[in-house]
Amino acid sequence: MTPTPYHLLGRTGLRVSRLALGTMTFGTENGWGCDRATARSMFDAYLASGGNVIDTADIYTQGTAETWLGGFIAETGTRDRVVLATKYSFNHQYPQGNPNAAGNGRKNLMRSIEASLTRLKTDHVDLYYLHAWDGITPAEEVLRSMDDLVRAGKMRHWALSDVPAWYAARITTLAQGHGLEGPCAVQLEYSLVQRGIEYEFPAMCQELGLGLVAWSPLGGGLLSGKYLPNVEAQAQQTGRIKTTAAVATPALNKLTPRNWEIVAALESVAKALGQPMARVAINWLSGRPALSSVILGATRLEQLEDGLRALDFELPPELRDRLDQVGALPALFPYNFLGAVQPRLHGGASVSVRPPHFDQHPAARSGGWR
Numbered sequence: 001m002t003p004t005p006y007h008l009l010g011r012t013g014l015r016v017s018r019l020a021l022g023t024m025t026f027g028t029e030n031g032w033g034c035d036r037a038t039a040r041s042m043f044d045a046y047l048a049s050g051g052n053v054i055d056t057a058d059i060y061t062q063g064t065a066e067t068w069l070g071g072f073i074a075e076t077g078t079r080d081r082v083v084l085a086t087k088y089s090f091n092h093q094y095p096q097g098n099p100n101a102a103g104n105g106r107k108n109l110m111r112s113i114e115a116s117l118t119r120l121k122t123d124h125v126d127l128y129y130l131h132a133w134d135g136i137t138p139a140e141e142v143l144r145s146m147d148d149l150v151r152a153g154k155m156r157h158w159a160l161s162d163v164p165a166w167y168a169a170r171i172t173t174l175a176q177g178h179g180l181e182g183p184c185a186v187q188l189e190y191s192l193v194q195r196g197i198e199y200e201f202p203a204m205c206q207e208l209g210l211g212l213v214a215w216s217p218l219g220g221g222l223l224s225g226k227y228l229p230n231v232e233a234q235a236q237q238t239g240r241i242k243t244t245a246a247v248a249t250p251a252l253n254k255l256t257p258r259n260w261e262i263v264a265a266l267e268s269v270a271k272a273l274g275q276p277m278a279r280v281a282i283n284w285l286s287g288r289p290a291l292s293s294v295i296l297g298a299t300r301l302e303q304l305e306d307g308l309r310a311l312d313f314e315l316p317p318e319l320r321d322r323l324d325q326v327g328a329l330p331a332l333f334p335y336n337f338l339g340a341v342q343p344r345l346h347g348g349a350s351v352s353v354r355p356p357h358f359d360q361h362p363a364a365r366s367g368g369w370r
Contacts, residue, residue, distance in 0.1 A: 002312045004050030009292055010184035011209035012157055014126065016083055018286055019308060020053035021046040022215065022297035026068050027061025034299045036068055042304045043072045047081070049308045055187075055213075055295050057087035057131055058116050070120035079122060086120065087161060088112035089131035104130055104137035106145045113154055128155040129187060133163040139171040147180040159185040159213075165200035172208045185211035185292060192266060192281055192327050193219040193259045199335065199362060202290040211292030217285050218278055222254045223266060224303075225277035258327075265326040269319045278303075282310035284323050331362045 006015040025032070026039040034042075046054070056065045066086060073079050088109060091102030100107045117123060128149070130142060146158045160168050160183045168186050175182025186205060188197050194216065205212045218224050263277075270277040286294050298304040315323075331339060 001049060001309060004052075005311075006052070007292070009127075009157070010205075010211040012184045014083065014157055014184070016053045016211075016293055017051040018293060018311060019049075019051055019282075020055050020085075020213070020293045020295045021051060021304075022295040023054065023056040023065040023069055024060045025297055025299045026056075027064030029061040029064060032299065033061055038299070038301060039068055040072055041301045042298060043069070044076075045301060045305060046308070047076075047078060051308070052081060053083045053085065053293055055085045055215075056120075057090075057129070058112055058119075059087075059090040059131070063115075063119055066116055066119035070122065074121050083126045084120065084122065085127035085129065085159075086116050086125055087129035087131035088116070089134065103134040104142055105134075106141055109142075109145050109149075113149060117154070124154055124156065126156045127185070128158045129161045130158075130163070131161050133160075133167055139167065139174060143171050143174055143180055143182065146183075147175075150181040157181075157184045159183045159187060159211075161187040161215075162189075165197075165204050168201075168210070169204055169208060172210065183210065185213050187213040187215060187295075189216045190214035190288070190291075191217050191219040191285060192223055192262050192323060193254055195327055195329055198329055199332070202288065205290040210290075212288075212290040213293045213295065214285055214291060215295045215297075217282050217294045217296070219254050219259070219281075222259060222263060223277060223281040225267075225270070228263065228267060262327045265322060269323060272319060273313065273315070275313060276306060278306055279310040279313075280315065280323075282307055283313065283315050284320060286311060287315065287320065329362045335362050 004017050004019075006017055008014065009016045021042070023039070024030075025034050026036075027033045028035065043054075054069065056069050058066060060066065069084075073082055073084070089102065089104055089112075091098075101111075102108055113125075113128065116125065128146070130146075146155075149155050150158065158181070160171070163186070168183065172182050174180070186201060188201060190197055190212075191214070201212060204210070221227065266277050266281060270280045273280060275283075282294055282296070285291065296304060296307040298307065330336075
């Protein structure tokens, strides 16, 4: 296995591994997780591989994930080595009808961090995420509350998950302008079949110094090799992906004609490399602009061990380009417009000085930024 590379998370001194361990499967309350013995074996294998980032949340398996993880860390005496990350925002324990038992506000934040610290058996976390934007809590309230908790020693750093790009940019700029502890990273769904964040987030992260952390790198399992476009439809619609697709939110449906084209291309590239599809999908993602860490989730030890070998090989440029193109986003307005008018904005001259992320932006395909 290739030695684990470490790098800084955003503009911090926090050294993190490229591959992180996700714990949403620690417990069986969600119907597709694993038992405690399996979770412990994955925890041990991950640390043995050299990884140091373990990602959890208070809502995962109704608190079981945090409880087990806290126990594993205490039993192994690895608290100082581990970069421990958890999240808050959702309501999973309180009776319906209490609007302050969830959301991004200070009241829920203070309650949530204390409850997580208790379950995790520690007096601080290394990284604390706002789990999802609630659409109403002022950015100033979140920023000041997080800054207060950093100063109080409850967390070392904090970050954002599942928020709009404008909100992340606003809260980061407020922090920089007022000398407060701002977010150091943004965690979002990102994979070959979920690339919508490419319109705004990689460029924003590079411009503002935020790390980009990817969850669901295998598209809910669609890119794992289990679901292939050349097998019977009934076999394609089994397991977790069928459950996810049945959720009312259309954005969660991965069983689309476009995605089957991506799966077919991934299968072809994987065969050319002699590598499993899951490894190739993770390898591709780890090389995307601004990417800091890829969160690996598994229900079996073999799945995790396979994912941990995803960086053991190089993805040749021609095969990387093939995967880039099969799921490429269309250059929508204003990006297609801005790409087309760039020559006019520079007096018709060829201007080579531009942010490096321009070449990775969907607008670059219009030809205006090249």
